[in-house]
Amino acid sequence: MKMRQLTPLLLLAFASYMxxxxxxxxxxxxxxxGSNLKIYVDRGLNVxxxxxxxxxxxxxxxxxxxxxxxxxxxLTVTTDxxxxxxxxxxxxxxxxxxxxxxxxxxxxxxDNRLSSLNLSxxxxxxxxxxxxxxxSSLNLSxxxxxxKLNASNNGLTELILNTTALTDIWVxxxxxxxxxxxxxxxxxxxxxxxxxxLTKIDLNNDATAKKALKYFYANDNALFYNSLPTVxxxxxxxxxxxxxxxxxxxxxxxxxxxxxxxxxxSDLIRYxxxxxxxxxxxxxxxxxxxxxxxxxxxxxxxxxYKFTFITEHRYVTAKVESAMYPDVALTTTPFAILSDxxxxxxxxTEDNDLQTPAYDLQGRRIGNVESYKGIFLKNGKKNVQP
Numbered sequence: 392m393k394m395r396q397l398t399p400l401l402l403l404a405f406a407s408y409m410x411x412x413x414x415x416x417x418x419x420x421x422x423x424x425g426s427n428l429k430i431y432v433d434r435g436l437n438v439x440x441x442x443x444x445x446x447x448x449x450x451x452x453x454x455x456x457x458x459x460x461x462x463x464x465x466l467t468v469t470t471d472x473x474x475x476x477x478x479x480x481x482x483x484x485x486x487x488x489x490x491x492x493x494x495x496x497x498x499x500x501x502d503n504r505l506s507s508l509n510l511s512x513x514x515x516x517x518x519x520x521x522x523x524x525x526x527s528s529l530n531l532s533x534x535x536x537x538x539k540l541n542a543s544n545n546g547l548t549e550l551i552l553n554t555t556a557l558t559d560i561w562v563x564x565x566x567x568x569x570x571x572x573x574x575x576x577x578x579x580x581x582x583x584x585x586x587x588x589l590t591k592i593d594l595n596n597d598a599t600a601k602k603a604l605k606y607f608y609a610n611d612n613a614l615f616y617n618s619l620p621t622v623x624x625x626x627x628x629x630x631x632x633x634x635x636x637x638x639x640x641x642x643x644x645x646x647x648x649x650x651x652x653x654x655x656x657s658d659l660i661r662y663x664x665x666x667x668x669x670x671x672x673x674x675x676x677x678x679x680x681x682x683x684x685x686x687x688x689x690x691x692x693x694x695x696y697k698f699t700f701i702t703e704h705r706y707v708t709a710k711v712e713s714a715m716y717p718d719v720a721l722t723t724t725p726f727a728i729l730s731d732x733x734x735x736x737x738x739x740t741e742d743n744d745l746q747t748p749a750y751d752l753q754g755r756r757i758g759n760v761e762s763y764k765g766i767f768l769k770n771g772k773k774n775v776q777p
Contacts, residue, residue: 414494415469418479419486421504422461429456431478436470479503480520489513500524501541510534521545522561543583562587563608581606585635590642592618594664601665606633613640615721616671616713619663625714636719644709647727650700657696660711670695671713678706678725704728 422428432438434454441447443465450457452470456478473494479487484503489495495513499520506525510516511533518539521529528549529542537554540561547565557576561583568588573579577600584592589612594600607620614636622632648654660671673696675684684707686692690700706725713719 413469413471414474414491415467416492417488418466418484419464420461420466421464421483421485424461426461427458428461428482429458430468431456431476432470432474433476436472436474439469441467576600578603580604583608585609586611588612589614592664594620596665604632608635610635610637610639613642615642616660616663616669616711616716619716620665621663621667621715623715623717636716639721641722641724644723645726647729647732648700649732650703650728650730653693653697653699655697661696669713669715671711674710676708676710677704678708700728703730
């Protein structure tokens with residue numbers, strides 16, 4: 392008798408549970424009507440699809456992608472339980488709204504047309520694949536549990552991280568400038584930050600972090616040795632980390648240095664990103680004459696990396712080499728050595744010089760020199776564009 396009385400209550404509780412755990416998200420696709428769209432969610436969920444024209448379709452997730460015919464550009468997907476895994480890659484998506492999916496652990500939205508991605512509610516997310524979209528800014532400040540990130544080939548100019556759990560980060564093929572701060576990441580296994588506009592990569596130098604890192608790709612930036620881990624064991628003549636470091640664009644050090652003033656560049660080149668002394672050699676070259684500057688004739692030196700220049704030069708570059716990085720010679724952009732820097736000639740940009748990197752007065756690389764307004768530095772000169 393008691394069991395028959397409890398049955399309606401159990402059914403009501405079950406129905407309430409299903410209502411509470413039902414989740415939905417919306418998408419907008421550019422796939423043509425009549426083509427196929429694929430979505431994968433957790434196995435065992437009942438999934439309902441509602442197109443913008445009112446057409447509906449339902450299917451149980453069996454552990455394989457669900458393939459449905461496109462009926463409209465707008466789609467709402469509803470499930471009868473929590474979605475922890477969502478794969479919507481390669482669906483020509485222009486928009487996706489995931490605000491209701493608070494239990495999401497894995498998201499794959501690679502190879503779409505997304506220009507933005509709001510993940511402020513996905514605080515449990517551990518894996519994010521959003522490569523090959525059109526996302527210029529990615530704010531992941533709410534993803535404190537994030538372990539794997541692939542945001543490559545998006546045109547990113549801004550990336551905000553707030554996690555100490557990263558094991559893999561792929562952000563190659565973007566436009567991230569300045570510094571990439573990975574100093575809190577002690578478990579990084581792979582870093583791919585090549586083809587950006589980075590001037591610094593901050594790495595964790597704890598013993599755990601040094602042991603964990605196995606892949607480091609950072610070519611086609613403007614990095615110096617203070618951004619590189621120890622990739623080569625000189626004593627054993629073997630590589631410790633699989634890496635691609637070259638080519639690097641010229642590093643902006645300064646637009647001009649005063650003669651008679653000591654310039655200490657130890658912080659820039661004496662240690663690598665792990666704090667290991669790398670004992671590099673520095674060569675200064677006057678690029679107008681091709682002559683190498685000579686110690687005690689063109690400059691004096693105190694210790695290893697404190698230089699005082701004696702003679703003036705309009706265009707000088709520094710080349711730095713270290714046995715710790717075989718075949719990796721890094722250079723600076725041209726800078727002037729003058730007794731009075733206020734006399735640096737102001738010039739306007741010439742069409743045949745547009746490929747040379749330019750920097751603002753804070754040392755940040757300028758992406759589009761032609762449209763830049765104000766003072767900038769190029770080839771050791773101060774330039775003005777009204």
